[in-house]
Amino acid sequence: MKRMQMVFYVYVLLGALAIMAGCNANNANNAEKKDEQLALIKRTDPDPVTLVSHNKEEEPISDLDKTVESFNEIYDVAAIRGKNETLIVYKVKHMHRFRMKEIEKEINSKLEKRYPDENFVVSSDYKIFLEAVKLGNKMKDPNYSKKKANDELDKIIKLKEKLT
Structure with missing residues (x-):
């Protein structure tokens, strides 16, 4: 028993x-x-992602990231360089949220002056930021293809255009 x-x-x-x-x-x-x-609430500092082969004469994407972070009103930036466009998404400090359109224009003009050969899509939308962070996390997986990543980036850019 x-x-x-x-x-x-x-x-x-x-x-x-x-x-x-x-x-x-x-x-x-x-x-x-x-x-x-x-990622919506706290600072995540996602690594910048390049989805295409990097040309020697192109600035590293980390420089784009640092250019946007140099603004006092911004506390988190995600950058993704695709085939045709470079997505720059950022979070604005709470006290500066009423100037978001003005900040976006300033960032856009600074990037266009500094990098005239690139096409930028700039956004402060949290949903776009979250999607960019998700894409960056997917890119850490070696089995995730560049083609899927570029398709995903195109979807994010279309979502940004839809929201504006």
């Missing part, structure tokens, strides 16, 4: 461990999604 109880407890313990292991795998996915959701 004692042996039967011992076997029962071992099975219960193994079952509990299996359930906890399954929940833990789900929590890893939830943690990644939670980080993406927190």
Whole structure:
């Protein structure tokens, strides 16, 4: 009888461990999604992403990122360089949100002066920022193709145009 109880407890313990292991795998996915959701609230400093091969005479995309971050009104920037266009998304400090259109014009003019050969899509929209962060996270996966990434970037740019 004692042996039967011992076997029962071992099975219960193994079952509990299996359930906890399954929940833990789900929590890893939830943690990644939670980080993406927190990108709207906290500073994330996403790495700039280049989806096309980098020409020698082109400025590194990190320089674009630093150019936009030089504005005092901005606290977070994501930059993605695609085939035809470069997406620059940023978050504006709360006290400067009433000047968002003016800030966007200033950023656009500064980028156009400094990098006249590039086409920029500039946005302060949180949804666009979140989509850019998601794309940057997808690009960290070596199995994610450049073609899919460019298609995703085109969708983000179309979404930006739709919102304005």
